[in-house]
Amino acid sequence: MASDVDSTPLVGRADLVATARAALLDDVAPGSTAAVFLTGESGVGKTRLLRELGQRLGDAGALVLTGSCLDIGDASPLHPLRQALRRLDVDLPPAAAASVRALLAMFAEDAASPDGAGALLERVARGLSVIAGGRPVVLVLDDLQWVDRTTRQLLLYLLAGLGDLQLSVLAAVRSESLQGAHPLRRVLTELRRLRSVQVLDLAPLDRAAAEQLAAAVVGRPLPPEAVERLCQRSGGNPFVVEELARDLRDGRDGLSDTLREVFLARVDALPQPAHRVVHAVAAGVEPVDHWLLAQVVGLPEQDLLDAIRATVAHRLVVSSHDGYRLRHRLVAEVLEDELLPAERALLHRRYAEALTAAPGELHQARLAHHWRLAGEPQRALPAAVAAAQEAERLYGYAEAHRHWSVAVELAEGLPDAERATLLRHAAEAAHHCGEYARALALLEKLAAIDADQTACELHIRRARYLAAAGRSALAEAEYQRALDAADCSPRQRATAAAHLAELLLQLGRYADAGQWAKEALSLAEQAEDATTEVVLASMALGFSEAYRQDPDAGLAVLRRALATAERAGRPEDVALAYLHLAELLTGPLNRMEEGVVVARRGAERVAELGLGRSYETRLLAIATNGLFRVGQWAEAEKVVAAALRHRPSGTDAVELLLARCRLSVGYGDIEAADRDLDAVATMLAGGGARHVIPLLTLRAGLAMWQGRHDVARHAVQRGLTETRSDDLVIVAVLVWHGLRAEAEAKASRTPVDDNAVRRLRQIVDRVAEKSVRAAQPVRDVVDGYLALCAAEVSRLDVTDPDLWARAAAEWDHRNHPYPAAYSRLRQAEALLARRRRTATAGKLLRQAYQTTQGLGAVPLTEEIRTLAGRARVTLEDAGPLGAREPDGDGGAELAALTAREREVLAAVAEGLTNREIGQRLYISERTIGVHVSHIFDKLQVRTRVQASAIFLRSQA
Structure with a gap:
């Protein structure tokens, strides 16, 4: 079962190759013997490993003799050695080839010799010594489980040191063949006692x-x-x-x-x-x-x-x-x-x-x-239903979905009423485990056969599933149909209003969300057991109040809603309460550290409740965004990688991919960012402003790094035209990107769209006017983006360093290092353009450079380096840009690397490829390439060997 394809890489065996090479060559004293026996099941890669090791040992100067044993008993004495010598004869010079032929002729003579096996073995050992010419000899034998008796005796003779020859034996054995009284089993047992012999079992490959x-x-x-x-x-x-x-x-x-x-x-x-x-x-x-x-x-x-x-x-x-x-x-x-x-x-x-x-x-x-x-x-049907119910009791929604699906399949032919019950459970389980398309498909089957289901109930279910699948416009319409349905009970109206308020909250329409939340709370008072509706409505109302009026009061409402949800124990309510609390803290209130803690704590809690694929991934996306904003990009990368292992779908996937894309844009990983943006755009059919505006903002930011200012302009204009949101922050971010795109166009001597600039300035004025009526934390964040907008407008005429200084101060105050570093770059650029305060400009560039180096923000770092090079500004204390050599204390040199870059460098020092490092760290090969380039830049080296040397020196 050995593969005959040499072009495939030898994977997962690096440690074993190093161990075997050392045992067979490096650690063998002159005149000594050693052996490595590779055991393992058929197909585990023994033959491939023999070829690899034989090649490496030959390259190291050993005489490698390679042969295979045959499954024909003792009919061919010393067959593998004869085969190896015939192969060797082809590649040797004439004098050495003559010695090989003489040894082969000796086999024929000794076959009829009465002197016995001992004389034959001694003459073979002498012949091999002559052919080796002082070189170490490595005898490579495949399929040793079929070894003939004479070859087995020769191995024992040589490994016992009875011949005057420095010999190493490398052999492969099928472990399943060594059963019962197999003679080789006893031989290996004896050989294990020798220190010079190792028996290595090849395990299957890991994932x-x-x-x-x-x-x-x-x-x-x-x-x-x-x-x-x-x-x-x-x-x-x-x-x-x-x-x-x-x-x-x-x-x-x-x-x-x-x-x-x-x-x-x-x-x-x-x-x-x-x-x-x-x-x-x-x-x-x-x-x-x-x-x-x-x-x-x-x-x-x-x-x-x-x-x-x-x-x-x-x-x-x-x-x-x-x-x-x-x-x-x-x-x-x-x-x-x-x-x-x-x-x-x-x-x-x-x-x-x-x-x-x-x-x-x-x-x-x-x-x-x-x-x-x-x-x-x-x-089978009663057992499947019982299994599904047991899984739901343990919050195993993925397992419950599987069992309910089996039950639905088994119920074919049963009355519609019985099938409807099973379909209802199956659809809800699919929704809870993140299989949103499957939930919608099951719901449509249910609608076709369930005569008892009211129109209102069907609209509510469909709306919930559509919202989770990211089809927000359709979901909103379904909630409206539910509220307008004639058969809608007070409890169902409360449910529809509460869920609609929650959906509008997700869409960034906070005023509408607050109104529907109040309506839901009023309706819930008329219904019995409306805890879920009260929780949902309270969350929407609290978030709306915190954004628009009183942050402390709104935050208190959300905390009470979380406590109520925990007491009631309904998993989805608990998950939503954590979700909105984390969103409020990391969003409008700008309390990033606290918000990240809540998001990660909530992720752990909802994972316990069986909602790992859905709400856990969304909470981890919130944590990723918070970590990104406060400059902990390496940690954010770990969080998003962990969340992606759930393979989310629908809105959950959108949130996570947008979070990862922010990192990719910051790192300058254009290919990965493009891929994520395309995936999000595909999933966002009917999506709302909450996702569409960040998508278009990221598209604009990516296009600017590519120098495609027209693409950036178009993305911003789409965002301003096609969406509606009360979220002033995401609108302000989009407008900043639009003005930045026009300023970049002017800097690159490409046409500026005056109409676009005029419209953007009008929207800036409207955002500033509306922010006056928002809560103070919201105004503070909006003010930071408005400062950036004002500074970008100045770039369209004569850039004002004072405006950029104000923007840098705004973002320093909020502990957002990336926009602060960008503002310092532009401030330095403005000072240098005016040919004054060059020392201040140099200081600003060094501050910005230190920040972007720590983040891993490759494109922004390159822009800083370019400006510093033109202005002859030294960015590091060690000398002019690019002059530092990789000498001195390795530990001090590594201080410039982020935590993630240290992880990558450690893997580089192990000799792993970018693909292998990506698999180990659960990030893309392309992103690893960005990290490696950044490491080279920080350490001022050009090769992986030089970078590895610095790392290894730091560990000494």
Whole structure:
């Protein structure tokens, strides 16, 4: 099962290669011997590793002899050595080749010699010594499990030091072949006692290495779900990973004939009772308990244990304290076609009957699975429903969704009323676990058959699901339809009004949200058990008040709403309360540190409530944005990477991708930012200003770094024309980007759009007028952006350094380092343009440079460096820009790096590629490239070797 493709990378084996090389060459004294035996299951990469090590040892000056043992017993004495010498004969000069041929001729002579094996082994050792010519010899042997007796004796003879030869042996052995009284098993046992011998077992690849190998075969990174399926099916076996990856690359469905035949051959090699065990484990839900397997297989206990031991020895089954698993789930796919349908149904029936008879055990999910595959849906349905209800009690909404979906499938043919109940549960579970498109699809099926569901109830459900999916305009319309429905009860009206208020809050329409929140609270007074409605309405009203009137009073309302939600215990209410509290603190109130703490605490809490894929990701997006604003970009990157592992969808994905995109724009990772913006734009059909304006703002910022001022202008104008929001902050940010785009156009000597400038200045005046009526914290943040706007306007005429000084002071006061650094750059630029106070300009540039270096803001750093270079300003104390050499104390040099950059540099020093570092740190390869470039810039080096040397010196 060794792969015949040398072009694929050797992944996940760096430590093992280093260990084996040292044991075979570096640590072997002259005249001494050493050996490394590689063991592992078929396909785990032994042959590939032999080739790699043989090449490296040959490059290091050793004489490498490579041969393979044959599965034909003792019929060919010393076959691998003969094969190695014939291969060597081809590549040697004439004199050395003559010695090889003489040694080969000696084999024929000694085959009939009466002197015995000892004389043969001694003459072989002398012959090898002559050919080596003083060089160390490495004998590389593949498939050692088939070694003939004479070669086995030669190995023992040479490793015992009986020959006058510096020899190392590198051999590979299939571990599943070393069963019972296999002679090599005893040999390896004896050799393990020697200090010069190491037996290394090759484990399967971990997920990161398997993903890297598959991506190399396919030629592109694989989506997370494809990687997950590939790892489950392959068990990390490199041969299987490559075969499955080729199927993906070539668009083939099912299993290749190669894989099928390989695994069938391994199963066929088992004793008959072990056959039954493998088939039973393949049909079970892993892990399969021993008592359950015994019930299904029906073998006597000792026979069962012997059969299990055989499957484990042949590397088909894994045994652990909690039961038995297939080493590769692929085996289950292979064996599925080997049983008759009646045989498969019988196996599942035995499982179901055994689980039903188990006293005091709850196996509802397994029962549903086995009864369904046994062909008895009427017995599977109650178990599936029970499993779904149990999952919901434990807040396992993803599992509950899966079980409800099975129940819906099993209920085909039942009366509409029974199916409607199941569809209702399935849709709600899909909504809670973040499968928003699935929730909407199930809701439409429900609407078609549920005669008892009121129009109002249907509109409310559809609106909730649409809002979560990011289709805000449609959701708002559905809530209005619910409120207008004639069959809407007071409780339902309160529900619709409360959810509508919450939606309007998300859209940034705070005045409307406050009005509907008051309406919802009034309606809730007329209804019984309206805790959820009171919580939702209170949150919307508190947020609206905090933004528009009284921050402290609004914040207190939100905190009370969170306490009420916690007491009531409804997970979605708790999640929303944390969400809005964190949004208020990190947004309008500008209390970033406190808001980040609340967001992260809330993320942990909602994860406990089973809402990790939805609300946890949104709370982590809020934390990411807060960390970004206060300059903790490395920590923000870690948070967003952790959240993305949930693979969110809908609004949750939009929030997270926008948060990641802010980092990418700041870092200058144009490709990653473009990719995220395109993904958000695709998902935002019918989205509101809360997401559309930040999307267009980021699009404008990215376009400016690319010098595409017309694209930036168009994005800003779209944002001002197509959206409506009461959120003065996001509007002010958008307007700043618009004025900055025009100023950048003028600086680059491209046309300025006077009409656009006129409109932007009018909107600045309106924002300033409206901000007077907003709460003081909101006014403070808006004032910071208005200061930037005023300064950008001055760039269109004669830039005013005093306006930029005011902007820098505003952002310093709010602890937002990025806009403060940008303002200092522009202030220095204005001073230098006026040819005065150059010393002040130099100081400002150095301050800005230090800030952007710490953040990792590559594009802004480059702009600072460019201006400093033109003005002959030194940015570092060590001398003129670019003059510093990487000498001195490595620890002091690393002080300029951010925490994330130190992590990346440590991985670079390990010799990892950008792709490998990205897989380790869960960020894109492109972003790693940005970090590496930034590290080179800060350390003033040009190569990874130089950067690694500084890192290693700092660790000494």
